[in-house]
Amino acid sequence: MGSDIGANIRRLREEREWSQARLAHEVCRAAGVIGDPVGRQEVSRWETGKRTPREWLPFLAAALGVSVEVLRAPQSPAEPPLPTLADFLPEGDPLSPLEERSGRIGMGTVDDLQKRVHGLRLADDVLAGGDLIRPALRDLRRAVKLYRENSHGSEVGRALLRQIGELAQIAGWIASDAGQHAEAERIYRLGISAARQAEDHTLAGNIAGSLAYQLSNTGRESEGLTLAQAALNDAGADAPPKARALYLDRVAWAHTKSGGIENGQRAMRALGEAGQALSEDSAGMESPAYLYWVDAGELRVMESRVYTELHRPLRAVPLLRGVLSEYDATHTREMALYLSWLAVALADANEPEEAAVVAERVIALASDIPSERTAERVRVILRRLQDFADVPEVAELLAEHQAA
Template identity: 75%
Template sequence: MSSAGGEFGRAVRAALKDQRLSIRAASRAMSYDHAFLSRVLAGKQLPSPELAESLDRLLNAQGSIVELAARLLDGDAPSATPPLPTLADFLPEGDPLSLPTVRSPRRVGVGEVRDLQQRVHGLRLADDVLAGGDLIGPALRELRKTVRLYRENTHTGEVGRALLIQIGELAQIAGWIASDAGRHEEAERIYRLGLSAARQAEDHTLAGNLAGSLAYQMSNTGRTDEGLTLAQAALHDTGDDAPGKARALYWDRVAWAHTQAGGTENSQAAMRALGEASAALADDTDTDEPPAYLYWVDAGELQVMESRVYTELRRPLRAVPLLRDVLGGYDATHTREMALYLSWLAIALADANEPEEAASVAERVIRIAADVASERTAERVRVVLARLREYADVPEVATLLADNAAA
């Protein structure tokens, strides 16, 4: 650790102690990940300017913590690249999947595991056509039921591992559903539970899927540094032995995390990650059947992510044709995704100085979103309307804004 790095960690820890705040309490108060803050204060990872500002406000340090971080980031940092975090850094504390002693457990067999696999995949397929607000109840009930099945009964080692894998798969889709319903804290707890189960089952591909899903939520809810760190950890820990579809998906999530982090360097890194995603999918020569949860990953989905990245990077000449191509053949029954992809098209059209067409597409987004119980679509409606305010003097846009003033 550099001298500035050590000074930063010591100063923050001393200030926390003076105010009788634990690292966990501080991370909760700032809505930062506890493991991330712990790594920073231990000198394992550099603080971001945003984290330094949050700590400065929390501790009423009057700029001293921001100054320390600036010194560290401006040249007093170690010359060597800090070690990448691993997925173990993101696991929940304790062991929520420990096996208690129960009086009359029953034996769980492979038949129940197969039934569970079908229910989990059924929930994934339901998520294609239903939104988080519609599915959150059934998803949480199924997750609680499955955790109890594992903890409160006996099983062979093989069946126990299979149950852990199903808990991980179920946690991934349940976390996704909770996130879509706007229940982000609950989604994070679910993702971390699933990550613990996948790690115990030694299923690194599944662990990467869970970590990437959590990273995606972090990137979309303002925790961009954490999202990028976790997305990179998911990719790194999964390794080259993962199926090509999995590696393509994890590279896509790294690309999105870089995009949300902002800045020229991250923009370039996002473009490189998109290229790696396409290469991973093209090089997929694995003859084994990929995990069922990767059923939706194909060239079309990579095109969706590519178009969204171009939109966020304000490159409408590349984004608009891709989005039109995607939407031209998209399954209309997938209404939530249809609304989401149309929202990016509306933004890209606005960036291309086509406000009339952007307003027309935005109207479709609003009409579809009204019937979808998804916080993500509701947020995208707000984003689109905010972007179109720049063109409030265009009659079509003015009418749209007036009709949707409440949004």
């Protein structure tokens, strides 16, 4: 019941284009009280189901111009289960062409697909995996059907396989963000196969690096390190600078997650080599368009995360503050993720009060994002702050968000 009320409050508030602070003010006005005893945070707790309005319910209804029954109305049935790659692709080798094909396609079809892939990648900058997994899998199915069910020349065939690989990389990333890790692995492996058949070793390395990153983050650190190093080695020294920087970035993280002093040192060396590779980006060798996001800022993000993971907060905190001061606030998921690393680094720096303030902001951002990555980071922060449970600010935070 509480979750239904919270969802209804949020839906009605957003229909009126009110902020949570505006709704809090209107509730107090409807109740005829002075001093705004209900604030934005209380509205947030109602909407997320952490608290039930109870005595405030009639005033909420009055402020929103609906009856109490409307606020209590049950939500529509949940969406059907997320689709999986198996729902969209044929059994056996999903990239084997059919013997009888329906038509012939040219490079124009490939160009259209490329635009869809790029659009999905841009959408991932501002939306989370839970929002995008269905359209991502539909696009992947459509791309594979195009390749299998139509005839095409060798150049068009390779270009189609390349787009399937690019699409699998972003679709795998989206599935991983939605918490569908086994599904993401299947998608990544399909993409690696497509890229290798297209003889695009740079793309194959990018997809393998994405899978290595997931493995490193989901308890398969040894596999992640092996795959990250293989992606780097297979690409060779002739890989475009941005691609090589990204491969080294993944290697650094894989070493970090593997633990130990020696791996920490190897991680720092890999980060230094990644920075050197990126500095060569202006040397005339063009990098693939899908690596548009790889820049010095992203390397600073990884460097700060490595320092945090290695419990070196004096290096991590300044780096994270610098990154966050320049970051695009519309990229909500990444903002929440980077703030989560800052909260942990502040805790390591024995600044629990400030860590609690940052953690509260992370939780507020994460509550509106259907992303398993942000949800897991919230759990990490709350576990880390347990060491400071006797600090009043931390105790209040833990009491409010115990369910998380």
